[in-house]
Amino acid sequence: KLNVIVFILCEQNEKSHTTRFYNEIVDKLVLHHSKVNDNLYVGSCPRLIEHIEYMKNQLNITAVVNLQVISDIENNCKQIIAHRQPQPLGTLKTVVIQDKAYDVSSxxxxxxxxxxxxxxxxxxxxxxxxxxxxxxxxxxxxLVLKNLLVNKHRVYVHCNAG
Known part of the structure; x- marks a missing residue:
């Protein structure tokens, strides 16, 4: 079990607390989430197609705000992306920022x-x-979250662990 009280009393730092929580979620392949209000949930990243189906069918999520960087998506969402057919060579998606190319295929x-x-x-x-x-x-x-909520979406916001 996670000792939240230890974290609150500053006997642990954010990184060690979050890392333990993250490892527990990854090991169990669970989707951990909290309801903020009727139209907003926050939580861990979906790691399985079943997590996305749960979000859609049980939580009635209509929009996702993903806060992960590319490497986190590649590491944490492998099983979701693996369900798609791989792109043929030469069709990789790249973005150039300050003369550096980033592969955003994932x-x-x-x-x-x-x-x-x-x-x-x-x-x-x-x-x-x-x-x-x-x-x-x-x-x-x-701005993004406000726009989604004003337009009556039920939103799930996530990073890696939640």
């Missing part, structure tokens, strides 16, 4: 899975456990 494949389930997929990559990363992403995340 993000694109994940989006296609959400599309198949009629769930809107929004990607706002945020470095995990980084205060600066959170500060940089926060304004965009607020």
């Amino acid at each position: 993000v694109h494949e994940l989006k296609l899975v959400y599309d198949q389930h009629q769930i809107i997929f929004t990607w706002l990559p945020t470095v995990d456990m980084s205060t600066i990363g959170r500060l940089l992403t926060f304004p965009q995340a607020v």
